Amino acid sequence: MSGTQTQRAAVRFGTRGSLLARTQSGQVADAFAAATGREVELVEIRTEGDASSAPLASMGGAGVFVGALREALLEGRVDVAVHSLKDLPTAPAEGLQVAAVPPREDPRDVLVARDGMTLGELPVGSVVGTGSPRRVSQIHALGLGLELVGVRGNVDTRINKVASGELDGVVLAHAGLSRLGRAPEATELLDPIQVLPAPGQGALAVECRADDPLAEELRTHLDDPRTRAAVTAERAVLAGLEAGCSAPVGALAEVVEGEDGEELWVRAVALSHDGAVAVRRSGSGPTQDAGRVGHDLATEMLGEGAAELMQDDETGPHGHPTPSEAVT
Numbered sequence: 001m002s003g004t005q006t007q008r009a010a011v012r013f014g015t016r017g018s019l020l021a022r023t024q025s026g027q028v029a030d031a032f033a034a035a036t037g038r039e040v041e042l043v044e045i046r047t048e049g050d051a052s053s054a055p056l057a058s059m060g061g062a063g064v065f066v067g068a069l070r071e072a073l074l075e076g077r078v079d080v081a082v083h084s085l086k087d088l089p090t091a092p093a094e095g096l097q098v099a100a101v102p103p104r105e106d107p108r109d110v111l112v113a114r115d116g117m118t119l120g121e122l123p124v125g126s127v128v129g130t131g132s133p134r135r136v137s138q139i140h141a142l143g144l145g146l147e148l149v150g151v152r153g154n155v156d157t158r159i160n161k162v163a164s165g166e167l168d169g170v171v172l173a174h175a176g177l178s179r180l181g182r183a184p185e186a187t188e189l190l191d192p193i194q195v196l197p198a199p200g201q202g203a204l205a206v207e208c209r210a211d212d213p214l215a216e217e218l219r220t221h222l223d224d225p226r227t228r229a230a231v232t233a234e235r236a237v238l239a240g241l242e243a244g245c246s247a248p249v250g251a252l253a254e255v256v257e258g259e260d261g262e263e264l265w266v267r268a269v270a271l272s273h274d275g276a277v278a279v280r281r282s283g284s285g286p287t288q289d290a291g292r293v294g295h296d297l298a299t300e301m302l303g304e305g306a307a308e309l310m311q312d313d314e315t316g317p318h319g320h321p322t323p324s325e326a327v328t
């Protein structure tokens with residue numbers, strides 16, 4: 001490598017400590033290094049969400065995963081933070097900016113089940129693990145008679161519960177499996193017509209300090225405007241519904257080729273916790289109006305009673321508390 005590169009300090013990428021976090025942060029850092037020739041370094045930041053196995057809802061929801069990284073960024077201990085976009089609160093962070101949203105992975109959820117089974121093939125009464133209220137309510141809505149139980153922990157831990165026979169299946173994000181090279185273990189890719197992913201699922205946010213000239217470089221080399229438009233619309237739905245990351249809300253936006261160029265299509269669902277009632281809507285508009293398209297969709301859904309649905313009694317149909325500990 002040439003001498004000029006070593007004269008500049010390495011760009012420090014902050015990451016959570018899980019294998020998935022380190023893998024995705026490493027992939028972003030490597031892409032940045034390859035595009036710019038700059039030196040990069042991964043710095044592991046321990047978060048409250050990783051240190052504790054308490055229900056996430058009791059720690060302030062998904063925000064616990066990003067708080068420590070953001071602190072490290074603001075204090076100058078790292079230059080860049082890579083987050084799973086769906087774990088990022090919709091409110092902007094003071095002093096920080098999302099400099100880039102790289103091209104998205106497959107946003108869908110997947111099932112990893114015993115004996116290669118799909119949701120429809122699992123016998124009535126089968127036990128499926130997922131801690132996400134969004135997944136619980138949408139799977140309940142399919143009326144398959146599956147029992148849903150909360151699981152937390154990393155991808156490995158969750159999949160192992162199927163291998164060990166403790167669970168008949170687990171539902172997780174395809175993106176997580178795929179970044180770890182384990183996508184072939186999925187036994188079904190869940191069709192968004194039945195199970196809409198979490199807003200931002202499969203996408204990453206590359207964050208840096210608001211006043212850092214590094215932002216321009218990150219954007220130029222890592223940002224994918226189509227992914228950014230899609231997740232902007234999805235997160236506008238979530239924000240418009242005034243729902244948190246653990247609410248039973250799914251949203252998926254795609255950029256499609258319309259008659260007058262690119263157009264954004266958004267589908268969204270808000271459900272009661274038991275999945276018995278849902279408001280499902282879609283909308284479209286120009287890609288450059290992504291935020292408005294998502295917000296208008298949320299307004300329409302609120303008019304159909306989406307807010308009341310989600311505030312339902314949080315107990316499932318059999319009086320069991322619906323797991324609300326996991327972010328999805």
Ligand SMILES: NCc1[nH]cc(CCC(=O)O)c1CC(=O)O
Pocket residue numbers: 084085086087171172173175176200201202203204326327328
């Ligand atoms: N819930 C935590 C979380 N945050 C991001 C991912 C997966 C990667 C992504 O969606 O980008 C996961 C795991 C999962 O939902 O299975």
